[in-house]
Amino acid sequence: MLGPVAAGLAGTLLPAFGVMPALGRIEPGLMPFRDLMAWPGLPRAMALSAGTGLAATALALGLTVLICAGWQGTRAFRWLERALSPLLSVPHAAAAFGLAFLIAPSGWIARAIAPLAGWERPPDLLILQDPLGLSLIAGLVVKEVPFLLLMTLAALPALRPGQSLATARSLGYGRSTGWLLTVFPRLYPQIRLPVYAVLAFSMSVVDVALILGPSTPPTLSVQVLRWMNDPDLALRLRAAAGALLQLALTVAALGLWRLGEAVVAGLGRSRIATGRRGARDGALRGVSLLLGALSAAAVVLGLAALAVWSLAGFWGFPALLPDALTLKSWMRQGGMLIAPATETLRIALPAVAIALLLVLACLEAEQRHGLRPTQRALWLLYLPLIVPQIAFLPGLQILALVGGIDGTRAAVIAAHVIFVLPYLFLSLSDPYRAWDTRHAAVARALGASPSGVFWRVRLPMLLRPVLTAVAVGCAVSVGQFLPTLLLGGGRVPTLTTEAVALASGGARRVIGVTALAQTAAAFLPFALALLLPALIWRNRRGLRHG
Amino acid sequence: MKSVIAAATLAATLALPAWADPDPADWQAVREAAQGQTVYWNAWGGSDSVNAFIAWIGAQAADRGVTLEHVKLSDTAEAVSRVLAEKTAGRDTGGGIDLIWINGENFAAMKEEGLLFGPWAEALPNRALTDPENAALSADFTVPTDGLESPWGTAQLVFYHDSARLPEPPRSMSALLDWAEDNPGRFAFPQPPDFLGSTFLKQALIELTPDRDALSLPVTQADYAAVTAPLWEFMDALTPLLWRQGRAYPQNSARLIQLMADNEIDIGFEFNPNAAANAIANGQLPDSVRSHVHEGGTLGNASFVAIPYNANAREGAMVVANILLSPEAQARMADPEIWGLGTVLDMTRLDDADRARFEAIAAGPATLSAAELGAPLPEPHPSWMERLEEDWAARYGIAE
Numbered sequence: 001m002l003g004p005v006a007a008g009l010a011g012t013l014l015p016a017f018g019v020m021p022a023l024g025r026i027e028p029g030l031m032p033f034r035d036l037m038a039w040p041g042l043p044r045a046m047a048l049s050a051g052t053g054l055a056a057t058a059l060a061l062g063l064t065v066l067i068c069a070g071w072q073g074t075r076a077f078r079w080l081e082r083a084l085s086p087l088l089s090v091p092h093a094a095a096a097f098g099l100a101f102l103i104a105p106s107g108w109i110a111r112a113i114a115p116l117a118g119w120e121r122p123p124d125l126l127i128l129q130d131p132l133g134l135s136l137i138a139g140l141v142v143k144e145v146p147f148l149l150l151m152t153l154a155a156l157p158a159l160r161p162g163q164s165l166a167t168a169r170s171l172g173y174g175r176s177t178g179w180l181l182t183v184f185p186r187l188y189p190q191i192r193l194p195v196y197a198v199l200a201f202s203m204s205v206v207d208v209a210l211i212l213g214p215s216t217p218p219t220l221s222v223q224v225l226r227w228m229n230d231p232d233l234a235l236r237l238r239a240a241a242g243a244l245l246q247l248a249l250t251v252a253a254l255g256l257w258r259l260g261e262a263v264v265a266g267l268g269r270s271r272i273a274t275g276r277r278g279a280r281d282g283a284l285r286g287v288s289l290l291l292g293a294l295s296a297a298a299v300v301l302g303l304a305a306l307a308v309w310s311l312a313g314f315w316g317f318p319a320l321l322p323d324a325l326t327l328k329s330w331m332r333q334g335g336m337l338i339a340p341a342t343e344t345l346r347i348a349l350p351a352v353a354i355a356l357l358l359v360l361a362c363l364e365a366e367q368r369h370g371l372r373p374t375q376r377a378l379w380l381l382y383l384p385l386i387v388p389q390i391a392f393l394p395g396l397q398i399l400a401l402v403g404g405i406d407g408t409r410a411a412v413i414a415a416h417v418i419f420v421l422p423y424l425f426l427s428l429s430d431p432y433r434a435w436d437t438r439h440a441a442v443a444r445a446l447g448a449s450p451s452g453v454f455w456r457v458r459l460p461m462l463l464r465p466v467l468t469a470v471a472v473g474c475a476v477s478v479g480q481f482l483p484t485l486l487l488g489g490g491r492v493p494t495l496t497t498e499a500v501a502l503a504s505g506g507a508r509r510v511i512g513v514t515a516l517a518q519t520a521a522a523f524l525p526f527a528l529a530l531l532l533p534a535l536i537w538r539n540r541r542g543l544r545h546g
Numbered sequence: 547m548k549s550v551i552a553a554a555t556l557a558a559t560l561a562l563p564a565w566a567d568p569d570p571a572d573w574q575a576v577r578e579a580a581q582g583q584t585v586y587w588n589a590w591g592g593s594d595s596v597n598a599f600i601a602w603i604g605a606q607a608a609d610r611g612v613t614l615e616h617v618k619l620s621d622t623a624e625a626v627s628r629v630l631a632e633k634t635a636g637r638d639t640g641g642g643i644d645l646i647w648i649n650g651e652n653f654a655a656m657k658e659e660g661l662l663f664g665p666w667a668e669a670l671p672n673r674a675l676t677d678p679e680n681a682a683l684s685a686d687f688t689v690p691t692d693g694l695e696s697p698w699g700t701a702q703l704v705f706y707h708d709s710a711r712l713p714e715p716p717r718s719m720s721a722l723l724d725w726a727e728d729n730p731g732r733f734a735f736p737q738p739p740d741f742l743g744s745t746f747l748k749q750a751l752i753e754l755t756p757d758r759d760a761l762s763l764p765v766t767q768a769d770y771a772a773v774t775a776p777l778w779e780f781m782d783a784l785t786p787l788l789w790r791q792g793r794a795y796p797q798n799s800a801r802l803i804q805l806m807a808d809n810e811i812d813i814g815f816e817f818n819p820n821a822a823a824n825a826i827a828n829g830q831l832p833d834s835v836r837s838h839v840h841e842g843g844t845l846g847n848a849s850f851v852a853i854p855y856n857a858n859a860r861e862g863a864m865v866v867a868n869i870l871l872s873p874e875a876q877a878r879m880a881d882p883e884i885w886g887l888g889t890v891l892d893m894t895r896l897d898d899a900d901r902a903r904f905e906a907i908a909a910g911p912a913t914l915s916a917a918e919l920g921a922p923l924p925e926p927h928p929s930w931m932e933r934l935e936e937d938w939a940a941r942y943g944i945a946e
Binding site for chain 1: 615621624628632790803832944
């Protein structure tokens with residue numbers, strides 16, 4: 001992991017310090033940074049990036065934890081889980097477009113109110129692109145809650161939360177309080193890295209920030225992209241400097257988050273010491289369920305809106321539904337999406353397969369030789385998720401060019417592995433390690449070889465987390481835009497590259513079609529991950545989740 | 547000092563024109579060499595109608611033994627970045643891009659950095675069907691094309707309004723400001739440096755400046771403050787009257803059409819005379835929408851295709867560029883049903899059969915006639931656009 005990221009970063013460091021031979025710049029200096037500091041929007045852009053990233057992560061984590069605390073093991077929880085998990089497969093940009101249409105002053109909510117309020121035209125309110133980035137935070141939260149929930153669900157069974165909770169409740173603790181005090185402290189270390197990945201992602205996200213975020217000034221990552229795309233090639237140097245600043249900002253925010261963890265842990269310990277039972281925490285349960293349902297509803301309604309748009313004839317304000325429905329958009333786009341859809345699969349499947357093989361081999365080696373990866377090794381693994389893509393991918397592209405492998409599917413698959421691998425490791429390592437090794441002891445006592453234990457006991461028992469990890473991996477691969485574009489040299493068109501190119505035209509109907517196609521591609525593995533264990537273990541109650 | 551000289555020498559060597567090889571004047575040889583080549587055409591892919599037209603061009607190319615692959619970009623800068631990356635990696639032959647749909651600013655940048663192949667464009671057989679006197683084809687944003695890019699369509703800035711809501715639209719920038727004072731929050735422009743947003747700034751500058759001639763020279767050679775003072779005065783007055791009081795801006799032209807459909811604004815504009823007609827045909831706008839232009843004319847320019855210096859299939863790319871200039875393709879492109887981009891051909895140089903193709907094109911009620919459109923105003927030197935974008939961002943792009 002270090003190799004590609006370091007090589008890529010080197011390709012950013014040089015221009016950031018003013019070296020770009022292709023432009024005839026060979027004198028190193030601090031000029032690009034001075035340029036960057038001279039941009040008047042810089043303090044605000046940095047504050048926006050850090051603020052929206054931290055707020056979105058804190059809210060998403062808080063909501064996930066409260067939902068689990070209040071409802072884990074109940075029927076409502078299973079319903080929420082079914083509703084939220086598939087939402088992970090909705091591409092970020094699609095979810096953002098959908099949400100935008102819900103909350104905009106001319107959106108669905110306003111249209112529902114319009115007849116009552118007597119609005120003939122939408123109110124001139126700054127809801128989307130608000131200066132504080134509130135709608136951007138909302139867009140990130142609704143997308144990150146499903147991810148964190150899934151990661152939590154993968155880690156939970158090994159903690160046996162039912163037993164802890166039963167003990168806590170028999171001592172008179174309230175449901176949520178008991179869960180927060182007994183299960184959460186053991187859970188958090190297991191989902192710490194996914195939370196960091198969410199934080200790093202939220203801070204450097206470009207597409208969602210373009211759709212929902214403010215633009216005067218935008219977040220730092222959006223501004224860096226603008227400089228990269230500026231016809232004035234000299235701005236590439238400033239863009240490289242901005243990308244490094246983005247990296248520093250991400251590292252600083254992670255440090256801040258780390259401090260926050262210590263503070264929360266301290267508060268939690270003193271709360272436990274007070275012994276207050278918090279028996280009447282029913283209201284908290286209600287609120288968490290409501291918010292969870294709202295967040296799911298936002299994505300589902302947004303998708304529904306996109307589906308309606310993809311079929312819409314003319315649809316003006318304040319009509320709740322289009323004047324006419326037409327298949328025109330689907331007829332136009334549908335045929336053109338078949339080739340990129342197969343290309344998407346041809347990249348996602350090998351990338352996920354390679355990553356899964358590596359992760360399983362790594363975890364199994366850990367088990368057999370009693371190794372534990374050092375903290376440093378883990379950071380290396382997550383490097384690609386924490387270093388902003390814009391900071392190291394251009395350099396990686398030059399590396400591929402020098403190696404002469406750019407523009408091939410193999411190069412794209414290799415690049416996808418870099419991003420899929422950490423996510424797979426993320427979602428698989430904890431359930432894998434938490435697996436009760438007494439099963440292995442029993443199997444060995446019955447004469448099974450180490451490989452036999454792996455193939456016949458461990459893997460089948462871990463079927464669900466493995467499938468979940470594969471689904472996450474597929475969703476990640478389907479969603480990759482920059483790596484596909486830069487290493488594919490535009491010659492490897494996937495659903496996402498086509499969707500982004502078409503979305504640059506901004507027509508909602510086209511966005512509706514491409515977003516639904518993208519969602520379908522990522523949704524399939526999730527559906528399988530939910531269905532298969534239920535089918536295979538229909539006669540093994542203990543192996544079913546929950 | 548030494549390093550400055552070194553850098554200057556290096557820049558000078560880089561700026562030397564690439565010798566055209568193969569020789570485009572020997573068209574027969576070009577056609578033969580193009581047989582079996584695959585041309586990767588990097589072109590913006592944000593429009594259905596454009597993508598469909600490019601697919602049709604691909605079918606024409608296939609008849610001549612050339613495979614055309616449309617690489618859909620969300621921004622032309624992606625292609626420029628790629629050529630730069632290839633140059634950095636020392637890939638001076640066998641590059642990944644054979645043809646780019648390019649506009650003035652990117653052309654000026656690539657030409658300056660010596661990233662283009664040529665000259666070749668003047669030698670295309672179909673180039674003879676264009677008017678050599680037509681300044682729009684020999685200079686792109688005032689930068690001489692020097693045969694490094696070949697034209698394929700002309701576009702012009704056109705405003706549109708919903709005649710049901712606004713029967714008499716304002717027909718000049720000052721009239722627009724008066725109208726906005728009576729109707730605050732009902733006008734928007736995409737945020738510069740979006741191409742269309744910057745075009746609005748340039749159009750306003752041309753209409754308001756006391757010294758229009760200064761715009762054809764690089765900005766460094768003009769009294770920038772004096773030339774642009776009326777523009778900023780106008781923008782200071784207009785900004786608080788914009789949609790969302792100028793605290794947020796639409797991202798691009800498509801968003802502008804959407805705002806019009808959502809009844810959030812009453813006047814929009816697009817760099818395509820057929821935009822309103824296309825949007826009505828696609829069900830994006832109600833059929834009461836009509837186009838209008840400002841008195842004294844609006845900005846216009848030509849779209850070009852260029853070949854990167856390290857292109858792999860130069861001959862194939864030239865064959866495609868020549869197809870783009872064929873009367874059949876040009877007439878198809880000019881048809882509002884297909885796309886509606888203006889042709890670059892000179893009608894007097896076509897034979898009767900070809901001229902009939904253009905005469906058969908019918909424009910709908912939402913499209914202005916050539917007489918109503920008027921002659922396009924020339925684009926300022928690209929350095930103006932850069933400077934205006936920077937200045938706008940400093941004044942209005944950072945919220946208070």
